[in-house]
Every structure is written in C-alpha cells, then in structure tokens.
Amino acid sequence: MLPPQSFLPLKPVAFQILMSLADGECHGYAITQDIARRTSAAMRVEPGNLYRFLKELLDNRLIEETNRRDDDERRRYYRLTTLGRKVASAETERLAALVTEARGKKWLRGKA
Amino acid sequence: MTLYRLLLRVFPRRFRERFGDDMTATFEARRRDARSRGAWATIALWIRTVIDMTRHGSGERWQFVSEFVQDVRFALRLFRRRPGISAVVVVMLALGIGVNVAIFSVINGVLLRDVSLPHPEQLVRVGETDANDRTPEQFNAGNYLDVQRETRDAFQALAAYRVVPAATLTGVGDAVKAGTMAVRPEFFDVLGVAPAMGRPLTAADLDTSSRPVVISDGFWRGKLGSDPRVIGRRIELDSEAWTVVGVLANGAEYPAGYDLWKPLLFSAADLAHRNGWDLSVIGRLRASVTVDQASAALQRAMDLVAVSHPSPQPRSAAALSLREDATAYVRHDLWFVQGVAMLILLIACANLGNLLLATATARHQEFGVRTAIGASRGRLIRQMLAESLAVSTIGGSIGAALAFLLVPALIAAYPGDLPGRERISVSGLELLGAVGAIVLTSVVFGLAPALLASRTRLTHALRASAGGGTSQVARWLRSGLVTAEVVMTLSLLAGAGLLMKSFVTLTAQPVGFDARNVLTAYLQVPTPRFPTAPERLRVFENLIDRLAQEPDVESVASTLPLPFDGSGRGAGLRWDPAFGQTGFPLVAERFVSPQYADVLSVPLLSGRFISNADRADAPLVAVVNEAFVRQYGNARNVIGMRVARRADASPWITIVGVVADVRATYLQRPRPEMLFPLAQTALTAGTFVIKTRSSPAQFAQRVRALAHDAYPNVPLGRIEPLSHIVGDSVAQRRFNMSLLAALASLALLLSAIGIYGVMAYAVTQRRREMGIRMALGAQPSQVESLVIRQGLMPIALGIAGGLAGAWFLTALLKKELFEIQPHDPSTLITATLLFFVVGLAACWLPARRSARVNPVEVLRAD
Numbered sequence: 001m002l003p004p005q006s007f008l009p010l011k012p013v014a015f016q017i018l019m020s021l022a023d024g025e026c027h028g029y030a031i032t033q034d035i036a037r038r039t040s041a042a043m044r045v046e047p048g049n050l051y052r053f054l055k056e057l058l059d060n061r062l063i064e065e066t067n068r069r070d071d072d073e074r075r076r077y078y079r080l081t082t083l084g085r086k087v088a089s090a091e092t093e094r095l096a097a098l099v100t101e102a103r104g105k106k107w108l109r110g111k112a
Numbered sequence: 113m114t115l116y117r118l119l120l121r122v123f124p125r126r127f128r129e130r131f132g133d134d135m136t137a138t139f140e141a142r143r144r145d146a147r148s149r150g151a152w153a154t155i156a157l158w159i160r161t162v163i164d165m166t167r168h169g170s171g172e173r174w175q176f177v178s179e180f181v182q183d184v185r186f187a188l189r190l191f192r193r194r195p196g197i198s199a200v201v202v203v204m205l206a207l208g209i210g211v212n213v214a215i216f217s218v219i220n221g222v223l224l225r226d227v228s229l230p231h232p233e234q235l236v237r238v239g240e241t242d243a244n245d246r247t248p249e250q251f252n253a254g255n256y257l258d259v260q261r262e263t264r265d266a267f268q269a270l271a272a273y274r275v276v277p278a279a280t281l282t283g284v285g286d287a288v289k290a291g292t293m294a295v296r297p298e299f300f301d302v303l304g305v306a307p308a309m310g311r312p313l314t315a316a317d318l319d320t321s322s323r324p325v326v327i328s329d330g331f332w333r334g335k336l337g338s339d340p341r342v343i344g345r346r347i348e349l350d351s352e353a354w355t356v357v358g359v360l361a362n363g364a365e366y367p368a369g370y371d372l373w374k375p376l377l378f379s380a381a382d383l384a385h386r387n388g389w390d391l392s393v394i395g396r397l398r399a400s401v402t403v404d405q406a407s408a409a410l411q412r413a414m415d416l417v418a419v420s421h422p423s424p425q426p427r428s429a430a431a432l433s434l435r436e437d438a439t440a441y442v443r444h445d446l447w448f449v450q451g452v453a454m455l456i457l458l459i460a461c462a463n464l465g466n467l468l469l470a471t472a473t474a475r476h477q478e479f480g481v482r483t484a485i486g487a488s489r490g491r492l493i494r495q496m497l498a499e500s501l502a503v504s505t506i507g508g509s510i511g512a513a514l515a516f517l518l519v520p521a522l523i524a525a526y527p528g529d530l531p532g533r534e535r536i537s538v539s540g541l542e543l544l545g546a547v548g549a550i551v552l553t554s555v556v557f558g559l560a561p562a563l564l565a566s567r568t569r570l571t572h573a574l575r576a577s578a579g580g581g582t583s584q585v586a587r588w589l590r591s592g593l594v595t596a597e598v599v600m601t602l603s604l605l606a607g608a609g610l611l612m613k614s615f616v617t618l619t620a621q622p623v624g625f626d627a628r629n630v631l632t633a634y635l636q637v638p639t640p641r642f643p644t645a646p647e648r649l650r651v652f653e654n655l656i657d658r659l660a661q662e663p664d665v666e667s668v669a670s671t672l673p674l675p676f677d678g679s680g681r682g683a684g685l686r687w688d689p690a691f692g693q694t695g696f697p698l699v700a701e702r703f704v705s706p707q708y709a710d711v712l713s714v715p716l717l718s719g720r721f722i723s724n725a726d727r728a729d730a731p732l733v734a735v736v737n738e739a740f741v742r743q744y745g746n747a748r749n750v751i752g753m754r755v756a757r758r759a760d761a762s763p764w765i766t767i768v769g770v771v772a773d774v775r776a777t778y779l780q781r782p783r784p785e786m787l788f789p790l791a792q793t794a795l796t797a798g799t800f801v802i803k804t805r806s807s808p809a810q811f812a813q814r815v816r817a818l819a820h821d822a823y824p825n826v827p828l829g830r831i832e833p834l835s836h837i838v839g840d841s842v843a844q845r846r847f848n849m850s851l852l853a854a855l856a857s858l859a860l861l862l863s864a865i866g867i868y869g870v871m872a873y874a875v876t877q878r879r880r881e882m883g884i885r886m887a888l889g890a891q892p893s894q895v896e897s898l899v900i901r902q903g904l905m906p907i908a909l910g911i912a913g914g915l916a917g918a919w920f921l922t923a924l925l926k927k928e929l930f931e932i933q934p935h936d937p938s939t940l941i942t943a944t945l946l947f948f949v950v951g952l953a954a955c956w957l958p959a960r961r962s963a964r965v966n967p968v969e970v971l972r973a974d
Contacts, residue, residue, distance in 0.1 A: 027138070048135075048164040075137040
C-alpha cells in the first residue's frame with residue numbers, strides 16, 4: 001500500500017467526495033447532492049466529472065464499492081477504505097498547516 | 113433515455129461498462145427531481161448533462177493527451193522563464209542534431225547501403241599490384257586472359273572492361289554523347305543480372321562484324337523513346353551502325369552513369385604487349401571463396417605469368433571488395449566528419465546540461481516550497497526531465513528539419529564523386545537517429561541536474577534566501593562541463609588549423625605554368641569519321657588556326673594530358689645504348705602543339721622547343737623537363753640523346769630541348785616527363801589551351817560556335833578556364849578544410865556561449881558576496897579579476913585536456929596533411945591562443961558586470 005502522503009495534494013473535488021463518504025456509504029447522486037449542500041452550491045459536480053473521480057479513487061483504493069442494493073438494481077454504493085481515511089486525514093493536516101502559515105500573513109480578514 | 117445512452121458513448125467502452133448503469137440510474141434520479149421543479153429545470157438539466165458528458169467523456173477518452181499537454185505546458189515554463197538562454201540552447205541543439213542527422217544521412221546513403229546487384233558481397237575489383245602497393249590497379253590483356261584461365265576455382269566470372277571515349281549518337285534528334293564501356297562478355301555474368309530485354313553480350317559477339325551493343329534502361333527510355341521493338345534496332349554511334357541486342361535492367365548499370373556496353377576486342381598487339389596496363393577487371397567470387405582466398409589465387413596465377421613472360425619488374429595481383437573499393441576514398445572523410453559532428457552535439461549538450469543545472473539551482477526555493485506542499489521527489493524529477501525533453505524535442509525537430517536542407521547542400525558542395533549520391537536522403541533510419549539523440553541528450557543531460565535539484569532539503573532551501581548557497585556538486589559539475597567543452601573545441605580548432613595550414617602550404621606551391629586567362633576545351637575526334645592520323649591532326653591544326661585568328665586570342669595550343677585535369681599517361685623508355693643508362697624507366701608523356709610553352713608560359717631552359725617544322729615526316733624529336741634531367745641526366749647534356757618509347761623496336765626519338773617542370777597536380781612532385789610534337793603522334797584526343805586577352809570564361813561560347821562551324825559533328829567536351837581546373841584539383845581538400853573549419857567555428861561559438869552562460873550565472877549568484885567584498889573595501893578591478901580568475905580555472909584545465917585531445921584527433925588527419933606534421937606546434941599554439949582569447953572574452957563580460965555591483969543596493973535587497 002502506498003503511503004497516504006503520496007496522494008497529496010488531493011484535488012478539491014476528490015477531497016469533497018471523500019468528505020461526503022466520511023459518514024457512511026453513498027451512491028453517486030447522493031454524493032453530488034451532499035457536495036452541493038455542504039458547499040452551498042458553490043461546487044457543483046456533474047455526474048460525468050464525478051464518475052471520473054470515482055474511477056480514480058476506486059483505482060487508487062481510496063474508496064470501494066459495497067454490496068448494498070436498493071430498489072434500483074443499477075445503483076452502486078461507495079464507502080471509504082482505511083487508506084482513503086488516512087489520505088483524507090493527511091490532506092486535512094496539510095491544509096491546516098497551510099492555513100496556519102497563511103494566518104501568519106494576516107490574510108484572514110478580521111479574524112487574526 | 114436514448115439520448116443519454118448516446119451521450120454515454122462519448123466515454124471509453126470500459127468506463128461505460130463499469131459505470132454506465134450507475135450513471136444512468138443517477139441521471140434518472142436527477143431527472144425525476146428536475147421534473148418536479150418544472151420544464152425549465154429539465155431543460156437546464158439536459159444542457160448541463162450534454163456539456164458535462166461530452167466534456168468529461170472526451171476528457172476520459174483523451175486523458176493521455178491532456179496529461180501530455182499539461183506536461184508540455186509545464187515544461188515550456190522554462191522558456192518563458194529564460195527565453196534568451198532557452199532559445200540559444202534550442203538553436204545549439206538544432207545545429208548539433210541537424211548536422212549529425214545530415215552527415216549520417218550521407219554516410220548511410222554512401223557507405224551503409226548496398227550496391228544494387230545480387231550478392232554484392234561476392235563482387236570484387238581485381239587488378240595487378242606492384243611490390244610496394246597492394247591496391248589493385250589495371251591489367252593488360254595478355255595477363256588478364258592468363259589469370260582468368262588460372263583462377264576459375266575462385267571466381268564464377270572475371271571480366272575485363274575499359275571505359276572508352278563517349279560515343280556520339282546521331283540519327284535520333286540532336287547528336288548526343290553517351291558514356292560507353294567496352295566489356296568482355298563475362299561482364300554480365302559478374303553483374304549477375306539478366307537484361308530486362310534481349311540478351312547480354314556473348315563470346316560469339318567478339319568475332320562478328322554486326323557490332324552488337326547493350327544499352328542502359330535510361331538510354332532506352334531517354335534517347336530511344338522506350339521503343340518496344342528496340343532489340344535488333346540499328347543505331348548510329350560515331351557514324352557506325354550498331355545493333356541493340358539487349359537493354360539492362362534499371363539499376364543494374366555498373367559503374368553507374370554509363371549507357372552503352374560494347375564488346376571489348378583484343379588485337380594481336382594487345383595480347384603481345386605485356387608492359388602496359390589499361391584494363392579494369394571486376395569479378396564475382398564463388399559462393400564459399402573469401403576475398404583473401406581470391407587474392408591468393410590471383411597471386412599464384414601471376415607467378416605463373418612471371419614464369420611464362422619474364423619481366424624486369426614482376427607484378428602480382430589482388431582482389432578488393434567492390435563495396436569497399438567504391439567507397440574507400442570517402443569512407444575515412446565521412447566517418448571523420450561524423451565524429452566531429454558528434455563533438456558539436458556533445459558541446460551543445462554540455463550547454464543544455466549547464467542551463468538545466470543553473471535553472472535547477474535557481475529553483476531550489478521553488479522546489480523546496482513544492483516539497484513542502486507535498487510534491488514527491490519523483491514528481492520533481494519527472495518535471496525537470498519533461499523540461500529537458502521539451503527543449504531537446506524542439507531543438508531536435510528543428511534540427512531534423514535543418515537536415516533536410518543540409519543534405520542537398522552537403523551533396524552539392526561535395527566536390528568529388530559521392531558514390532550512390534542519388535540514394536542519399538533523410539529518411540526513417542536517420543530520423544530515428546535524431547530521436548535517439550533527443551532522448552539521450554534530454555535524459556543524460558537532464559537527469560543529473562534533476563537529481564541534484566531534487567535533493568533539496570526543505571529547511572536548506574528555505575534558509576538559503578535569494579543569491580545564497582549553491583551546492584558544491586553543482587559547481588563542480590558546471591566547471592566539469594565547461595572543461596569538457598573546452599577540450600572538444602580546442603581539439604577541433606587544432607584539427608581545422610592543421611587542415612588550413614596544410615591547404616595553404618599545398619596551394620602556395622609554384623605549379624610551373626601561368627593559368628591566368630587560359631581557357632581549355634577538350635576535343636575527342638571520332639575515329640570512324642577521321643580514321644587516319646593525318647586526318648585527325650588536320651582537325652586539331654585547323655581548329656588551332658581558326659582560334660588563333662580570333663582578335664581576343666593571344667595564342668592557342670593543344671596538349672594531352674592537360675596539367676591538373678587528373679589524367680596522365682606514361683610510357684616505358686628504352687635508352688640509346690650510347691647514353692649509358694640502363695633499365696626501362698616509366699616517364700610521363702605529353703603531346704603538345706608548338707605554341708604550348710607560350711600559352712602556358714613554361715620557360716625553355718636549353719635547346720629548342722617543339723616547332724612547326726616537327727612534322728610527321730621530319731625526324732622524331734622530344735623535349736624533356738628538368739625532373740627528367742635531374743633523374744637521368746647524370747650531369748650530362750641530354751640534348752641530342754636518343755630514346756625509344758617502348759622496349760621494342762620503336763624508332764629513335766632525339767631530345768632537342770629542356771623546359772621547366774610543370775606540376776600535374778599540387779600533390780605530386782614534378783616527375784620526369786617527355787613532350788612530343790602533336791604532329792608526330794596519332795592522337796584521337798587533346799585539350800586546346802587558349803590564352804585570351806579578356807576573361808576566358810566569356811570566350812567559351814565563341815569557342816564552341818567556332819568548333820561547331822568547322823566540324824558540326826564533332827562536339828567539343830567541357831570548356832573551362834584552366835584556373836578552375838587547378839582550383840578543382842584541390843576542391844576535395846578545400847571542402848574538407850572548409851567543413852572542418854565551419855564545424856570548429858561552430859564549436860568555438862557554442863563553447864563561448866557556454867562559458868559566458870556559466871560565468872553570467874555564477875556572477876548573478878554571487879552578487880551578494882561581491883557586494884559585501886566591495887563594501888569591505890575591495891576595488892572593482894579586484895572583484896573583476898577574482899571572477900575572471902575563477903572562470904579561467906576550468907578553461908585552463910580544458911586547454912590542457914584539449915591539447916591532449918588534439919594530439920589524438922590530429923593523428924587521424926595525417927593522411928590529409930601536406931608537408932606538415934600532425935602535431936605541428938605552431939598550429940597548436942595558435943589554436944590555444946585563439947581559444948584563450950575567446951574564453952577570456954566570455955569570462956570578462958560577466959566579470960565586468962559583477963564589478964559594477966552597487967554594494968548598497970545588494971545589501972539592502974536582503
């Protein structure tokens with residue numbers, strides 16, 4: 001297994017997908033809806049784009065398919081792997097460090 | 113839903129199979145949601161979906177393309193960052209690769225491709241050799257027939273041939289000349305190719321009056337209009353009727369450039385005379401016989417000849433692979449030039465390596481930051497490799513394009529005969545070589561800087577602020593590359609210098625005649641039309657008279673051979689016993705009309721020159737040159753002595769005068785020579801030499817018109833000023849010299865740029881240090897000399913190495929050098945000084961800039 005560091009930095013969409021899967025398994029549509037909701041529709045991931053990211057994340061074993069099926073047989077559910085969790089965590093730390101550094105530059109208006 | 117299925121097809125099949133159903137389900141879910149929000153929402157969904165699916169579908173399909181574009185875009189940042197230096201490096205690589213591809217194309221065309229005959233490895237040139245030179249020369253008819261009989265075990269076929277004067281084809285449009293060979297019938301067995309039409313010459317053709325001739329494919333198409341019933345057709349050659357019996361297949365002509373093959377007949381006199389050599393012989397080895405075995409067989413056969421026909425100077429014979437023979441005289445030159453071109457490429461590569469090193473070091477900080485935000489070392493190396501690959505690909509592509517221009521220019525500039533020049537082109541193999549060069553340069557010269565730069569430690573890079581540390585290794589590497597450039601350049605300069613000095617020495621020699629304002633015109637009198645010697649003499653004398661009457665003409669003569677035209681004739685002499693000389697010396701012969709010495713300003717030293725009174729019916733006379741007197745005179749007056757032109761009972765000829773030496777070429781020292789009156793010989797050819805009052809080249813048309821008026825059916829050969837012929841005789845050397853000089857200048861320029869670049873970079877890096885030094889009281893001149901001293905270190909090392917390199921390189925030139933030694937000290941010193949001056953200038957310019965550093969400014973910048 002590759003070290004989590006080797007996947008950094010994550011692309012924003014990939015990070016958002018991992019976040020959507022943080023609380024449990026989801027299907028594709030649910031992921032787009034979740035991202036739109038959390039980012040107040042600032043980031044809209046269209047399915048074509050979404051599935052390319054899903055493919056990459058699946059190929060890198062950051063997420064996996066589950067056996068869960070609902071009324072629509074065609075629909076697939078995805079969940080985080082251990083590696084995916086570690087990568088998401090490493091990315092969060094990287095971003096936090098970046099933000100801490102940027103904070104030193106007094107860029108955060110009114111919150112320094 | 114059909115539309116959605118259709119949109120899915122934009123994705124690659126494997127992607128579709130994996131996610132298609134899931135995506136469709138998702139889309140259906142979204143559509144249901146949209147419907148609940150009204151028609152506009154549905155329309156908006158469709159629009160978004162179409163855009164999304166086409167964009168990402170094609171994106172997925174062409175992912176490798178977009179990744180490539182991204183890499184290239186990334187790599188091109190190098191250009192934007194330092195456009196000047198990048199352009200210089202691209203140009204250098206383009207030149208390096210272009211020159212290499214072009215020269216390799218020539219080598220591949222000339223040396224590596226085969227003669228287009230079956231089993232070319234079996235083809236050999238065969239010839240007699242003498243004791244001190246194993247190069248096969250020519251045969252005589254008697255020896256040839258004997259040897260042929262004795263070597264049947266070694267050769268499938270052995271064929272003598274002789275290039276005869278070009279035949280003039282008449283009766284089909286304008287009279288045209290066609291290259292003609294007289295060949296023994298075995299010739300076609302040696303070629304191993306059946307004629308495309310008709311039959312080859314056979315033994316029966318040797319004793320027939322029907323005059324059979326085999327013609328080339330080109331002659332058949334070009335001159336006979338591809339006549340389908342050409343076999344049996346009679347054509348008029350030199351006013352005789354010849355019967356076409358066969359047409360050779362296209363490409364089977366050997367040697368290339370000939371159109372007619374007539375039977376080679378041996379007269380009784382030819383067979384009896386074993387003391388002259390005028391036949392070329394080629395052979396086809398039996399399948400299992402090597403060239404060495406064939407040579408051994410030839411030697412045994414010649415030993416038998418020596419027994420049956422004893423001779424004062426027994427000769428042997430040898431075979432030489434035709435493939436080697438055809439290219440022997442260019443092989444050395446071509447490989448040498450290729451080697452030189454490789455050095456140029458290496459110098460360009462060293463510069464590329466230096467540029468990458470410099471940028472890599474300058475980007476320590478950038479890399480440090482990138483590492484800090486998570487870029488791996490491999491990622492950085494890939495990026496730098498992409499950059500060097502981009503530079504070399506651009507340079508290499510321009511270089512390959514350049515090669516397309518260079519190849520025709522090289523071929524056109526090449527003065528000699530390049531065998532197989534029509535096959536020379538830039539094609540697959542050559543371009544593959546270019547790709548190889550690109551990959552090699554970018555990997556080798558991109559990898560070292562990449563590895564070096566990627567070793568950056570985060571803390572180290574962030575601590576060293578702008579203008580700070582440069583790693584020791586990088587500094588060593590840069591100096592090493594400069595040293596290597598200097599070594600290569602100095603070697604080339606020394607080589608070029610030697611060739612130039614040799615050329616000047618060679619051409620500064622007195623030739624013994626005055627070629628100024630002398631026009632030459634070759635005349636071959638067709639023997640069928642003018643069968644007797646007096647008739648042919650009348651043609652020569654008539655034309656000489658007509659030319660002499662022209663107001664522009666000072667004097668006219670004819671001579672055979674013409675000095676410097678590469679031809680020569682020799683005869684074995686028999687001495688008058690009274691002369692006290694023994695042996696049968698071979699002396700050069702020249703046949704001239706009385707005005708010869710006037711036209712060429714050859715001084716008469718004693719006695720008299722050939723005069724108008726020396727007619728055919730007058731006593732036979734000859735004039736000799738100084739070299740003849742030196743070698744055979746024995747301090748006696750040669751005037752009045754008698755010689756005969758052959759060992760047999762030829763009539764006596766009296767020597768009546770001595771003239772100064774005339775060189776036959778720059779290379780040969782004047783050899784003993786005899787000049788005979790034109791009127792006392794039975795020549796069929798000669799060259800008019802015409803001293804004109806104005807520029808000789810302008811007179812050429814007039815000469816041709818005059819000759820045409822007098823003899824419409826006797827076309828003059830090439831008409832050319834003598835000075836051109838003299839110049840052409842050293843054209844090969846001038847070409848080699850110019851090419852090497854051009855390549856050496858290119859190398860000098862490239863290394864100067866390289867040294868300048870390294871110095872300029874070093875100076876920028878050390879601005880802060882210089883500023884501090886000056887703040888502490890150093891004078892600008894001190895700073896300047898410090899920089900220059902440090903810059904000269906690798907150059908001095910390089911000069912030492914370069915002298916060693918020159919020692920080896922110039923040894924390869926030994927064959928090309930005339931009267932100077934390969935390790936000529938003055939040339940080496942001159943080359944060193946030249947390089948030193950250029951190197952100093954390349955160091956001084958950046959050094960001056962460093963001395964102008966304003967300490968306050970620099971220190972404030974921190």
